[in-house]
Amino acid sequence: MGAYALRxxxxxxxxxxxxxxxxxxxxxxxxxxxxxxRIAQQNPAGGEDSAAQxxxxxxxxxxxxxxxxRYLTYLWDTVRxxxxxxxxxxxxxxxxxxxxxxxxxxxxxxxxxxxxATSVPIGIISALRQDSLVDYGLRLLAILGxxxxxxxxxxxxxxxxxRFELWTIxxxxxxxxxxxxxxxxxxxxxxxxxxxxxxxxxxxRLTRSQMLEVLRQDYIRTAWAKGLRExxxxxxxxxxxxxxxxxxxxxxxxxxxxSGNVVFEYLFNIPGVGNRIxxxxxxxxxxxxxxxxxxxxxxxxxxxxxxxxxxxxxxxRIRLS
Amino acid sequence: MRSNYWETRQRRLSRxxxxxxxxxxxxxxxxxxxxxxxxxxxxxxxxxxxxATSGGGAASPSxxxxxxxxxPTPQGKKGGVYRGSSSNATYDTFDHSxxxxxxxxxxxxxxxxRAIFWDxxxxxxxxxxxxxxxxxxDPQTxxxxxxxxxxxHDKPPVNGRQTKAEDIKYHIERNKAGKRxxxxxxxxxxxxxxxxxxxxxxVPDAETIQVKxxxxxxxxxxxxxxxxxxxxxxxxxxxxxxxxANFHQKMIIGTGPxxxxxxxxxxxxxxxxxxxxxxxxxxxxxxxxxxxxxxxxAQAAFEQKQIDSYGPPNIxxxxxxxxxxxxxxxxxxxxxxxxxxxxxxxxxAAPWNNPNLIGAYFRGIDRRQLIQQFHGGRGVISGSIPxxxxxxxxxxxxxxxFPGYWQDVEKDIAEARKMWEAGGGPALGDVxxxxxxxxxxxxxASSILTAMLNKNLGTNQFKAKVEPYSTIxxxxxxQKYGSGNANLWxxxxxxxxxxxxxxxxxxxxxxxxxxxxxxxVKIDGMDELLTKVGVELDIQKRxxxxxxxxxxxxxxxxxxxxxxxxxxxxxxxxxxxxASESAPFSTxxxxxxxxxxxxADPTYQGRPS
Numbered sequence: 001m002g003a004y005a006l007r008x009x010x011x012x013x014x015x016x017x018x019x020x021x022x023x024x025x026x027x028x029x030x031x032x033x034x035x036x037x038r039i040a041q042q043n044p045a046g047g048e049d050s051a052a053q054x055x056x057x058x059x060x061x062x063x064x065x066x067x068x069x070r071y072l073t074y075l076w077d078t079v080r081x082x083x084x085x086x087x088x089x090x091x092x093x094x095x096x097x098x099x100x101x102x103x104x105x106x107x108x109x110x111x112x113x114x115x116x117a118t119s120v121p122i123g124i125i126s127a128l129r130q131d132s133l134v135d136y137g138l139r140l141l142a143i144l145g146x147x148x149x150x151x152x153x154x155x156x157x158x159x160x161x162x163r164f165e166l167w168t169i170x171x172x173x174x175x176x177x178x179x180x181x182x183x184x185x186x187x188x189x190x191x192x193x194x195x196x197x198x199x200x201x202x203x204x205r206l207t208r209s210q211m212l213e214v215l216r217q218d219y220i221r222t223a224w225a226k227g228l229r230e231x232x233x234x235x236x237x238x239x240x241x242x243x244x245x246x247x248x249x250x251x252x253x254x255x256x257x258x259s260g261n262v263v264f265e266y267l268f269n270i271p272g273v274g275n276r277i278x279x280x281x282x283x284x285x286x287x288x289x290x291x292x293x294x295x296x297x298x299x300x301x302x303x304x305x306x307x308x309x310x311x312x313x314x315x316x317r318i319r320l321s
Numbered sequence: 322m323r324s325n326y327w328e329t330r331q332r333r334l335s336r337x338x339x340x341x342x343x344x345x346x347x348x349x350x351x352x353x354x355x356x357x358x359x360x361x362x363x364x365x366x367x368x369x370x371x372x373a374t375s376g377g378g379a380a381s382p383s384x385x386x387x388x389x390x391x392x393p394t395p396q397g398k399k400g401g402v403y404r405g406s407s408s409n410a411t412y413d414t415f416d417h418s419x420x421x422x423x424x425x426x427x428x429x430x431x432x433x434x435r436a437i438f439w440d441x442x443x444x445x446x447x448x449x450x451x452x453x454x455x456x457x458x459d460p461q462t463x464x465x466x467x468x469x470x471x472x473x474h475d476k477p478p479v480n481g482r483q484t485k486a487e488d489i490k491y492h493i494e495r496n497k498a499g500k501r502x503x504x505x506x507x508x509x510x511x512x513x514x515x516x517x518x519x520x521x522x523x524v525p526d527a528e529t530i531q532v533k534x535x536x537x538x539x540x541x542x543x544x545x546x547x548x549x550x551x552x553x554x555x556x557x558x559x560x561x562x563x564x565x566a567n568f569h570q571k572m573i574i575g576t577g578p579x580x581x582x583x584x585x586x587x588x589x590x591x592x593x594x595x596x597x598x599x600x601x602x603x604x605x606x607x608x609x610x611x612x613x614x615x616x617x618x619a620q621a622a623f624e625q626k627q628i629d630s631y632g633p634p635n636i637x638x639x640x641x642x643x644x645x646x647x648x649x650x651x652x653x654x655x656x657x658x659x660x661x662x663x664x665x666x667x668x669x670a671a672p673w674n675n676p677n678l679i680g681a682y683f684r685g686i687d688r689r690q691l692i693q694q695f696h697g698g699r700g701v702i703s704g705s706i707p708x709x710x711x712x713x714x715x716x717x718x719x720x721x722x723f724p725g726y727w728q729d730v731e732k733d734i735a736e737a738r739k740m741w742e743a744g745g746g747p748a749l750g751d752v753x754x755x756x757x758x759x760x761x762x763x764x765x766a767s768s769i770l771t772a773m774l775n776k777n778l779g780t781n782q783f784k785a786k787v788e789p790y791s792t793i794x795x796x797x798x799x800q801k802y803g804s805g806n807a808n809l810w811x812x813x814x815x816x817x818x819x820x821x822x823x824x825x826x827x828x829x830x831x832x833x834x835x836x837x838x839x840x841x842v843k844i845d846g847m848d849e850l851l852t853k854v855g856v857e858l859d860i861q862k863r864x865x866x867x868x869x870x871x872x873x874x875x876x877x878x879x880x881x882x883x884x885x886x887x888x889x890x891x892x893x894x895x896x897x898x899x900a901s902e903s904a905p906f907s908t909x910x911x912x913x914x915x916x917x918x919x920x921a922d923p924t925y926q927g928r929p930s
Contacts (some may be wrong), residue, residue, distance in 0.1 A: 033789070055508075090566050122469050171621060171625075269614060280588070
């Protein structure tokens with residue numbers, strides 16, 4: 001297992017380098033660079049001084065050098081753990097990520113909790129009660145979750161709470177759980193429900209189909225024949241075997257959630273990673289875009305590795321070596 | 322016949338009403354021509370004893386001999402924290418002399434005093450700030466008198482010291498030199514050109530600053546009152562000049578009504594009232610969060626009274642909210658700071674030196690239609706002097722007599738089509754309209770513009786190209802809109818910073834100005850007129866002259882710059898918050914001083930702490 005993990009980690013290094021390179025060159029060719037936006041937004045009609053002003057700002061930001069030189073500097077800095085400095089805030093891009101990460105992490109964990117708490121049990125119940133009214137009802141709910149755009153659900157929840165004055169959603173301060181638990185929950189619960197419902201719907205459908213397949217296996221029939229209790233048959237024998245594809249799906253969901261809930265952070269004014277990267281893209285704040293994408297990509301790569309390792313733990317038949 | 326947009330708009334909204342008191346603005350805009358006396362130093366809820374301006378005011382034909390420093394008389398209550406969202410949380414530098422970003426102007430307005438400031442844009446009234454009084458004894462001399470007992474915020478390295486006359490001297494000289502402390506030239510001292518009017522600054526005694534101007538000018542006081550002209554302490558600039566781009570609250574040290582105590586450059590800021598501020602201030606503080614990324618979130622925050630004001634971007638939402646919160650909120654309407662222009666062009670060579678061709682474009686732009694399509698009707702047509710500087714521009718009644726602004730749009734367009742044919746327009750081939758990428762992102766303007774121009778001029782030659790502003794700026798400077806190129810651009814123009822357009826008109830349309838080289842449209846008598854207006858101290862005469870300039874420009878189809886219109890914004894404000902005057906210029910200083918919260922108002926109930 002250790003050797004496998006090491007080998008996979010080493011393979012991931014060129015993957016990450018490739019991502020870093022792609023991100024660097026992609027952001028270098030984005031139309032409308034940061035400085036141009038700076039100058040032009042305030043003085044669109046320009047003037048003869050504009051070129052000199054642009055040159056001065058580029059020099060101050062260190063982006064007056066050729067692209068190859070900047071790429072090599074970027075790679076070397078990245079290896080040293082220096083992901084650059086935001087053009088916009090002049091703070092290290094890494095610290096910008098660190099500022100947004102707690103919000104995204106809290107939101108993602110809450111979404112995941114909602115997704116898992118609803119999807120897996122519902123998937124199991126739906127499979128166990130196949131073709132019953134309960135099954136139809138739950139499947140309808142799952143299809144709704146998959147089909148309805150999550151931003152629409154989020155907006156509806158926001159409007160519902162505000163219009164009926166149910167509680168104050170602290171959109172002004174966006175408190176974290178450890179800063180003000182009640183206010184934090186009042187804000188985060190809405191995107192957690194909307195996002196968790198949408199993410200969970202897919203997992204629920206997958207859980208149901210996997211459970212149905214496993215429940216038809218001979219060894220399950222044997223377990224029933226042995227007179228084992230339903231809980232033992234379902235949880236110990238069926239669920240564990242049905243969970244392998246589900247865990248893959250959960251892993252991808254986790255990666256997706258943590259890589260920035262752009263839509264919900266945007267809708268609920270949460271200053272997380274997603275919201276920040278959106279602003280960075282709009283403002284052409286290249287170092288922040290590069291750093292965020294690199295961190296997120298690295299994270300996704302290692303989540304996938306973790307999922308692969310988890311297979312072996314769940315199912316000893318899978319030999320990672 | 323198209324619907325008469327202008328008539329319907331007029332009923333609801335006079336084009337000039339926004340600058341409020343356009344008719345009376347003369348009194349104040351001639352501040353420098355009036356005689357007055359001291360400012361208030363009230364710091365309480367009591368109304369300051371406003372001192373009305375005396376003397377001839379605007380009508381005074383002679384050089385000014387005194388300083389009007391009257392303040393309005395708001396009956397505010399002390400206390401409370403105003404909460405809002407920053408309109409645009411992007412900052413270029415905390416060195417305000419090298420900034421031209423509105424969010425920086427907002428910080429400066431709240432935390433620093435200018436030597437003198439616009440106390441009311443509507444009434445065009447200047448008042449004493451860092452300098453308590455001023456006079457212009459002759460056209461080339463301005464004397465400023467330092468305010469007594471005025472202190473800086475208590476932050477190192479200034480540590481709350483009392484102000485000195487040398488602080489103003491340092492500010493003027495630094496802007497004039499346009500150099501960093503290490504002696505290097507920095508082109509980002511954006512007002513350097515305007516400060517070249519200064520010949521010398523001396524401090525004859527501890528309370529007096531004497532500015533000698535290189536030539537007679539009535540506009541130097543306007544310059545001192547502009548948004549970025551806050552007076553800082555030289556030692557702060559020396560301490561922070563290298564780090565100003567790192568945006569820290571410690572760098573903002575002024576003498577203004579609010580102290581910046583917390584700042585994060587994504588737009589989160591906290592201010593506290595400066596207890597030693599010499600003027601009126603009611604609020605305990607101001608809190609600002611970054612611009613809400615989603616309008617729904619901003620609306621929700623407003624409805625729950627987490628923010629005290631909100632401008633719905635959608636006109637249907639505005640109407641619905643007006644109805645739903647009737648009697649609980651009030652509305653402010655304002656011009657946007659950036660006029661929208663149908664482009665600038667080089668008129669020194671073909672094709673746009675042909676009046677028929679440029680006239681066809683000028684008249685083929687249906688400004689009223691664009692206001693409808695871009696802003697749902699929330700806008701007003703603009704001549705060469707935008708309505709935000711209305712006191713100096715033509716009345717709407719006169720404007721609609723000019724080609725391109727006729728009420729009978731179909732007739733205007735028919736004339737445009739004839740001119741296009743007569744000028745050989747069909748032989749030009751493709752005519753590209755460059756649309757700035759950020760403008761396109763907001764309005765999807767390229768398809769609207771090309772469809773309109775092709776239809777109105779009976780052609781299919783007009784194509785649009787989305788370009789970054791930097792490309793457009795370079796093209797303007799390199800005279801590529803014209804001079805052998807049949808292309809133009811359409812988008813936001815430079816922000817209007819001064820209620821008076823005189824300096825802008827001179828720098829853009831005087832053939833001796835370097836900026837004019839990018840337009841080079843020859844207009845008979847324009848240079849003489851601009852020379853006269855640039856030295857005229859009588860505000861009324863100056864207004865007549867600027868109107869004459871506008872007439873000449875409109876007859877010359879913009880004279881290099883074709884104005885389209887100005888957007889209007891509507892802001893809803895809860896009744897408990899008594900906002901200060903709104904204007905299309907930076908009004909942060911007025912908000913910090915005169916805005917106040919009334920906890921006794923019924924709408925205050927339910928406002929979260």
